[in-house]
Amino acid sequence: MARLFGTEIPNEKRIEAALPYIYGIGASTAKKILEQAGIDPDLRTGQLTDEQLTKIVQAITSNGILIEGDLRRAKQIDLKRLSTINCVRGIRHRRGLPVRGQRTRTNARTRKGKKKTVGAQKKK
Template identity: 40%
Template structure:
């Protein structure tokens, strides 16, 4: 079991898809990390050596990405800021309505469930 940045990496998946399980790393960042280290995209996480795991963590730390709990906190603070300044988006978020202009006459079910 490998833990990186407060998330468990699935051992049966490849490195490319496994890194995407870390909150804040998507397709492009995962590809760039694998490319910097020189790892094959098809290499499984269970086949990584300890030096390769250390290299992955060093590359992620040196690149300055905001990940995991820091990113979650940042997103939450930005949502709270919108609510506190009473912007249109903040009011919609507070009421539980769709924020980005979606239709509400019949299709606002998902936004109301999230609330």
Template identity: 45%
Template sequence: MFALRASARRSADAGRRLLQSTQGVRGIRIGNTEVPDDKRLTYSLQRIKGIGRSTARQMLCELQIENKPTGELSGIELESLRNEVLNYDIGHNLDKENASCIKRLVDIKSYRGIRHIDGLPCRGQRTRTNAHTRKNRGTPFAAFKMTSHR
């Protein structure tokens, strides 16, 4: 029992030393996404699904972290960045939220929900000549291709 407590104490001390270290950290994982070490923070954060250019800049301004390469982050900066990312809907949670919104539209049988069921554009685009990808047609004029050889 005593050995378990000592090992827990050592791991807590190691974590504390990592947070206080000023050396760069390699192989950074933020929000279940591997973030590149060699790119600057604004571009690295955009690799996380649900965080775009303006959100990444806003996060750095709130945390008062300069836009340096991700590999040069200190432990304290990395931990504060991870905590800030948790405040946003990202990754799988974002997908679940979007799916639930679409399911709600389908359940109440709104116009947009019916368009989702039919696989047609929902936001007023024309469908007579466009929307070939939304209608799941690979190439618009594949039926007219000449395949005979002379």
């Protein structure tokens, strides 16, 4: 298996489909990277030479694409900033509620967690 930026990339897949295994690279970014590196997207990852792999790494670093740990760190810093300035988005992140204006009276279970029933208890 090829290893790029600390991520194992499967050998049997096309390089265009294998690059999105790296956190921060999607399908469209993978196409741009391969185009810039001058590599055929239909090649299998196992067929790539060391020279081609270094071209891919150079294309990613030269474009300034944040990937893996750097991207995770940047996202964490952004959330911390929103939280410290007490903006609405930061408060919603802190409370674990939907951030982008979704309805919360019903639904929103992915964000809010398991349903907690609140109300009067039946007397025994």
